[in-house]
Amino acid sequence: MTKVVYQGRSFERLDDESVLRCLLRNGIRAPYSCESGACQACTMRAINGTPTTVSQEDLKETQKTLGYFKACVCRPEEDLEVTLLDDAQKHKYQMEVVEKTLLNNEILRLRLACDEPFEYRAGQFINIFKGDLIRSYSIASLPGQDEMLEFHIKRVPGGVVSHWLSDGVQLGDPLTVTGPMGECFYHEAESVEGVLAVGTGSGLAPLWGIVRDALTQGYEKPIILCHGAMKPENLYYVDELRELEARYENFSYFPCVSAPDEGELLTDLSLGFPNDVAFMKQPSLAKWQGFLCGHPEMVNNTKRMAFLAGAALKNIHADPFVMASPT
Ligand SMILES: Cc1cc2nc3c(=O)[nH]c(=O)nc-3n(C[C@H](O)[C@H](O)[C@H](O)COP(=O)(O)OP(=O)(O)OC[C@H]3O[C@@H](n4cnc5c(N)ncnc54)[C@H](O)[C@@H]3O)c2cc1C
Numbered sequence: 001m002t003k004v005v006y007q008g009r010s011f012e013r014l015d016d017e018s019v020l021r022c023l024l025r026n027g028i029r030a031p032y033s034c035e036s037g038a039c040q041a042c043t044m045r046a047i048n049g050t051p052t053t054v055s056q057e058d059l060k061e062t063q064k065t066l067g068y069f070k071a072c073v074c075r076p077e078e079d080l081e082v083t084l085l086d087d088a089q090k091h092k093y094q095m096e097v098v099e100k101t102l103l104n105n106e107i108l109r110l111r112l113a114c115d116e117p118f119e120y121r122a123g124q125f126i127n128i129f130k131g132d133l134i135r136s137y138s139i140a141s142l143p144g145q146d147e148m149l150e151f152h153i154k155r156v157p158g159g160v161v162s163h164w165l166s167d168g169v170q171l172g173d174p175l176t177v178t179g180p181m182g183e184c185f186y187h188e189a190e191s192v193e194g195v196l197a198v199g200t201g202s203g204l205a206p207l208w209g210i211v212r213d214a215l216t217q218g219y220e221k222p223i224i225l226c227h228g229a230m231k232p233e234n235l236y237y238v239d240e241l242r243e244l245e246a247r248y249e250n251f252s253y254f255p256c257v258s259a260p261d262e263g264e265l266l267t268d269l270s271l272g273f274p275n276d277v278a279f280m281k282q283p284s285l286a287k288w289q290g291f292l293c294g295h296p297e298m299v300n301n302t303k304r305m306a307f308l309a310g311a312a313l314k315n316i317h318a319d320p321f322v323m324a325s326p327t
Helices: 019-025 061-065 085-090 160-168 201-216 238-247 274-281 296-308
Strands: 003-006 009-012 043-048 068-070 080-084 093-102 107-114 125-130 133-138 149-154 174-181 194-200 223-229 251-257 288-294 316-320
Touching: 003 019, 009 019, 019 080, 043 085, 080 085, 085 174, 107 160, 107 174, 125 160, 133 149, 133 160, 133 201, 149 160, 149 201, 194 201, 194 274, 194 296, 201 223, 201 238, 201 288, 223 274, 238 251, 251 274, 274 296, 288 296, 296 316
Parallel strands: 003 080, 194 223, 194 288, 223 251, 288 316
Antiparallel strands: 003 009, 043 068, 043 080, 093 107, 093 174, 107 149, 125 133, 125 174
8 A cells, every 4th residue: 555645744545545535534635626637726746756647647747847746636556745735835945145246237146055955946936035025036056066046136226125135135144935936947858849048137047047957957959048138238147158158069149238339349249139139040949948037028029929930838938027016
């Protein structure tokens, strides 16, 4: 008989009992509705063990990669340790600020250390708390390669949390964080013919992680990254990305500038918005995977353009950096 493990407690599964029914029988208040695998209300995450194939049918590839499964139709042949999605998102981590570096005149690199295991994929995001205020920030670091968690924070004019992180928070201070969340991360897909990554401003944060993730996982088809800023001095990580471009033949990097000073010479930079440059370099996106991050309008327009250029919606991963609504 196999077991279901939840929050350190272990429950024996009865013959033919689903993971959901086993938890409910033992008094765990797990959400559910149709109990036939259709509504996905009972979706959970396996943190140890492999969910059955049938319990992952109809889920997105990114969700499968994260171990999501439908508990009402899951009758595993091995022990399964699970977490409810709500639990995972409510758990608060205390992280310590270990580095603050200005990457240019408006973007801060923040590195955080976490003293408990924090599993994530490069490109997902976390929520940072300042009292009752919550703001999302994308993860730029790569698990297994970068020791600390890395974030790129743009100082938004009049922005409460971005200014607090830039000026108020000191090295050694604790930050309260929940996450990771989101499905904007690289995942292997056999039929994908290339990866297009487009970002503006601190939208490079998730892309810096995603591109390195694909390359270190041995992805060999073309990867194109177009990063945009208004002026050359608003770009960052140019040297690091050129170095990556020199190291990997299949990786091309295009730093783009949309509003240079009049008469300014743009050596080695592309003139224009990063999405326009991207579609000039790669007009057809049939069977391509797209990652779009940063300014909401740019992200939403590019998502539409990518779809019209042939990319399947399931292969377009977008994180528009939408502002929080005023309290
Ligand atoms: C999934 C996700 C990932 C993100 N990742 C990053 C990241 O990696 N790096 C990063 O720098 N940011 C990221 N953001 C944005 C970030 O969460 C904050 O919104 C940003 O830092 C501004 O917060 P703030 O408290 O400084 O500004 P706020 O105090 O919230 O607002 C700043 C100013 O903007 C104005 N404003 C509010 N809403 C709007 C609006 N809709 N349009 C125009 N102006 C508005 C306000 O009136 C105020 O003047 C991400 C957002 C999301 C949703």
